[in-house]
Amino acid sequence: MSNIYPCDLDGDGDLDVLAACWSNFSWYANNGSGVFGPAQVIEFSSDRPFAIVAGDMDTDGDQDVLVSTIYTDELNLYANNGNGQFGSAYLVAGIGATNPVQSFMADINGDGMRDVVVVFSGDNKVSWFAKAADGTTGPRQVVTTVTGMRSAHAADADGDGDTDLFSIYSSGLGLSLNNGTGTFGPRQTLGNMSALHDIASGDIDGDGDVDLLYGMVDVNGLKIALNNGNGTFVIPAVDNPTASQRFGSMLVDVDADGDLDMVHGDPSEDRYEWYANDGTGGFGPVQTIGTVTASTINAILWKDLNGDGLKDLVAATDDDARIVWFPNLGSGSFGPEQSGITLNGARGVDVADMDGDGDLDIAATSFSGGGVYYALNNGSGVFGTPVLITGASNGPIHLIADDMDGDGDPDLIVTANLGDQVDWYENYFGSAYRLEGTLYHDLNADGAYDANEPGAVWYTVQSTPFTSTPLTGPDGGFEFLVDPGSYSITALTGNPLWQISSVPSTYEVDLTATDPVATGLDLGITAVVDTSVINPSFTSAAGVCSEPVNQWISYANRGTRIEHGRVELDLDPLLTFNSATPAPDLVVGSHLEWNFEDLTYEEVRAITLNVTRPSANFIGDTLNALLSVLRMDAMDNVTDTFTNAWSEVILCSYDPNDKLVTPRGEGNTGIVDIGTPYLDYTIRFQNTGAAPAQDIILRDHLDPSIDPNRMEVLGYSHQPTRIVIEVGQELVVHFDGINLPDSSADLVASQGFITFRTPLRAGLPDATCVENQALIFFDLNEPVITNTVVNTLVDCSLxxxxxxxxxxxxxxxxxxxxxxxxxxxxxxxxxxxxxxxxxxxxxxxxxxxxxxxxxxxxxxxxxSINGIEEQGTNALRITPNPARDQAVLQSEDVLHPNSWIELLDPQGRVVTSMRGTGSHTMVLDVSKLSTGLYVLRFIDADGVSKAQRLVVE
Missing domain, CATH: 2.60.40.10 (Immunoglobulins)
Known part of the structure; x- marks a missing residue:
């Protein structure tokens, strides 16, 4: 993804998203609550769409689309018909233009309509294209040409009421003055400035015109260009060569005296600084706001964090992994550094009132950890512990807080450059709008929820429009946190043995400010058939050789009966059994048995074993175990047996936090048959920190080939408190309050796992690759990223x-x-x-x-090999050979009518065949054969064959 742009494309009053990708440009319709529909492709393009922007080009009241492309060096206009439908492209720029790197709209010719300005780095030109009322554009008009063209900026530099153009290039800054009709004078060089960056503009000297603040990457100092009022500049009017490179430069009124002061970060001096403006463009000496250890300053903001009416300085850096702020005491004085939050790799930072309490909270991204966080302000600038919103953003580099869905609170928009995507996260903080209910087993099939009817556990419940997909909890309960609006709620059991029996089967709900909560959205299910299905699974914690580890037996009732029976485990003889909870009813060598009763619907039971692993003498050998669950009838007769086979190669080292998949498949790409119905994933975790972990969160972006609505929970070491599938098929599992010991205090108890079954979607093509990786969060620490498991679905029939x-x-x-x-x-x-x-x-x-x-x-x-004639040189003779139209076959033996004569092409295919003539000769018609080498094969009545070569010319 190269660029995005928010705008109302379908005229319904909310902001849709316009996106340019390498192969197409599309838009995504907002339904008004921040939920977006599928991509609607405006046009596929192999020309690398790059910059994209929207504006009313044809003055018909809707948003049209402008797209520049890299490969064809064009700028195209796509006219909107008013509801998000686009016609064919209108070429805006393309003749003689190469590599457009920037485009924007400004009224260049003074006719009241915004024209199109384009910067081309390929031919180093700033150009503009006059726009007519119908959205068409005139020919390219070049403003200026200079080597190393990078960007342009529009402003009224000479105060005559029209739009002039600054051009920024590799060696300097230029200005082209507009005569009011779009004709520009020659470019004026304002200064030779290498690697120009951090440009800000404003009235620095208080004389009512536009001045410039700028700095260069490879030249020390921050510089100011003052405007004389007529478009000529004093450059530099302020030059501080004693300071090195500045980053994050701003023009803000630090001391509240009505003029614009300079604020920036100076990583070479490890500090944040400001320069007081005397109101006339004169700046006092550098004043330190605060110190910082930072080679990279990622963000500087000017916001009021302590609610005293003065804007404070908020800053984030990579080096010391902190977001800090310095309170503005007034008159340009700042208090000591205040700790905001500690966050490794903080890149994107913004402040907004996240919880609606009237103060500004902090939201930030961790580029290295992939997390998005918020920290709440207590009103005086003291912030709470950061709270993880998501940990699955791939390289989040930028964050802004804005109201995406029009509900009055700030949502978070995150740009992830490694993931080539922009995501947004809905703010439900303190939301009064909720949907609540219970999925239950309708035992008497009356369609009503009775007091004695148990909840149906770990089934998905869905809302339309989509907000998230929670799995019902241990009591069958579910909850949606939403915005005001209309919703449809239904259950997706994912189990064909059960069906919805309650009336209604789908709830239609309207949430309003006066009626924000809907409860009692209870949905009942009844059995379709009377049958038994028990899913057993066996999981082993990782460990070193000769040391004890935990292993877990899980068995889940996925049938329609309450079951009893026996669990049997045959351990590998190389494993030494130490103990189990509950204790086995029978132990005979490596064979263990447990009896069970009353295994109810969806119930997942666990048995925890403690075993000692083999010594290092067995490295490379394979451990095996067979788990069997025997279902019994009322007379204790075994009627069904459900099994699970486990194997593991013995290693003496291990990854304490990892991801497993069953079936593992063949080879490095995990090859499995295209008909594989599901993949079972296990996430194993271990607290290797220095203190107990109170809460653990697992985040797992399920592959698009997986159908999350039919997911099943097969087993776990600790009962999850909440499971939900969020936007983008992100599975989130919460283990709240489990107080998992650290490995130094209790190695065996520091480990845990969850296993879940994920059905694959129907109709996947041959060679579909299914990848999976998880992020494991121990309290507020950076996530542990597991290995990636891979399966490739292969149709060998092809x-x-x-x-x-x-x-x-x-x-x-x-x-x-x-x-x-x-x-x-x-x-x-x-x-x-x-x-x-x-x-x-x-x-x-x-x-x-x-x-x-x-x-x-x-x-x-x-x-047929040439030496076959050794049976007799005259056994078969073809004349002439090579032949053109006809050839005569002569044989020592009679060509009996029960014999066959065949001609085979070079691929061994029979091109013609005929029966024998009953004589020693036969005329062969080769006129219709292609030129080349053929083999004549004679097969007699006894099946004996002879052969001779034939060349056709």
């Missing part, structure tokens, strides 16, 4: 093997990774290359393996 005969005994196989050649059905020793030189007449075939480990066998190809 893989075929073919043999081509090139003549002269040369055979070649179709593409594969390994080969085995066969002669007359018998493997040829050593024939394992993609080609083979045949030396014996016979039927040749090849078995080929693909890079996805699919195996296919080719059809056989008959090859």
């Amino acid at each position: 893989f075929t093997a073919e043999v081509s005969y090139l003549g002269e005994g040369q055979l070649t196989a179709s593409a594969g990774t390994s080969y085995q050649w066969y002669l007359n059905g018998v493997a040829i020793p050593g024939a394992t290359e993609d080609n083979y030189d045949a030396t014996t007449t016979g039927q040749y075939a090849v078995v080929t393996t693909s890079n996805y480990i699919c195996v296919a066998e080719s059809d056989p190809v008959f090859v």
Whole structure:
């Protein structure tokens, strides 16, 4: 994604999102509550759309779209018909233009309509295109040309009421004055300024015109250009060569005296500084606001954090992993540094009243950790512990707080440059708007929720429009935090054995300011069939050799009966059983048994074992275990057996926090059959910190190939307090208040896990890659990022093997990774290359393996070797040979009517066949054959064959 732009494209009063990607540009319709529909492609393009902006180009009251492209060096206009439907592109800029890097709109010719200004770095030109009332544009008009063109800026530099253009290039700053009709004078060089950056503008000297504040990356000092009022500048009017590079420069009124002062960060001096303006553009000496250890200053904000009416300085850096603020005491004095929040890699920072209490809170991103956080202000500038909003943002580099959904509170818009995406997070802080209910088992099928009916656990409940998808909790309860509006609520059990029985089956709810909460949205389910399904799973904690570890047996009732029976486990003899909770009812060597009763609907039971792992002498061996759950009827007869096989290669080192997938598949890409119905994922976690972890949160972006609405929970070490699927198929699992010990205090108890089943979507194509990775948060620490597990879905029925005969005994196989050649059905020793030189007449075939480990066998190809005539030089003779139209076959033996004569092409395919004539000769018609080499094969009545080559010219 190269650029986004918010605007109302469909004229419904809310902000939609316009996005330019490398291959297309699209827009996403906002439904009014901040929920966006699917991408609506305006146009596919292979020309690398880059800059994108919207404006009313044809003065018809709607937002049209301007797009610049890199490869074709064009700027195109797409006219909006008023409801988000776009016509074909109108070319705005393209003739003689290369590499447009910036475009914006300004009234250049003074006709009251905004024209299009474009900067081209390829031919180093600033150009403009006059816009007509219908949105069409005139020819390109060049304002100025200079090597190293980077950007432009529009302002009335000479105070004559029109728009002049500043041009910024690699070696300086230029100004082109407008005569009022779009004709520009020659570019005036304002100064030779290398690597210009951090430009701010405003009336610095109080004379009513536009002055400039600027700095350069590789030249010391912050500089000011004062406007004489006629578009000429004193450069530099202020130059501080004793200071080095400045970042985050601003023009703000620090001392509240009505003029603009300079504020910036100076990483070389480890401090934030300001310069007081005397009102005439004269600046006093540098004044230190506060010190900081920072080689990179990521953000400087000017906001009132303590509510005293004075704006304070808020700053974030990478180096000391903090966001701090300095209270403004008035008259340009600042108090000592105040701690905001501690956050590694803080990049995007903004302040807004997140909780609606009248003060400004802090929101920030952690670029290194991938998290988005907020910290609440108590009203006096003291901030609470940062609260994680999401940990799955890939490289969040920028954050702003703004009201995306028009509900009056600030939401967070996060730009993640490593993930090539922009996300926004709805603010539900203190929301009075809630939807609550219970999914229950309607035991008497009366459609009503009775007091004795149990909750249905870990099923998904869905709202339309989408907000999130919570899974019902341990009591079957669910809750949505939403905005005012209309909602449909229904359950998606994901289990075909159950169906909705309650009336209504879907709730239609309107939330308003006077009626903000809807409760009693209870949904009942009844069994479709009477059957037993128990899903067993076996999980082992990771550990070193010869040390004790925990292993967990889980068995979940996914059927429609309340069950009893027996759990049996056959451990690998290399594991030493120490204990289990609950204790087994029977232990015979490595065989353990537990009886169970009253396993109710969706119930997940766990057995925790403690075993000792093998010694290092067994590194590389494989441990195995077989778990069986035996379901019994009322007479204790075993009616069903459900099994789960476990294996693990013995290692003496381990990753304490990791991700596992079953089936693992073959090879590094985890190859599994295209018909695989689901993937089971296990997230294992261990607290390796120095103190107990009170809360643990798992965040897992499920692959788009997974259907999250049919997810099942198979087992866990600790019962989750909440499971929800958020926007973008992000699975979030909360373990609140579990007080997980640290590994130094209790190694075995410091570990845990959750296992869940994720069905795959129907109709996935061959070679679909399904990836998964999790983030594990221990309290407020940076997330632990697990390994990535990969599966590739392969349809081996699409893989075929073919043999081509090139003549002269040369055979070649179709593409594969390994080969085995066969002669007359018998493997040829050593024939394992993609080609083979045949030396014996016979039927040749090849078995080929693909890079996805699919195996296919080719059809056989008959090859006749020239030495076959050694049976008799006159056994078969063809004259003439080469032949053009006809040839005569002569045979020592009679060509009996029960014999066959065949012609085979170089690929071994039969192109023509005929019966014998009953004589020693036969005329062959070859006039319709393509030129080339053929094999004539004679097969007598006893199946004995002879062959001869024939060349057709």
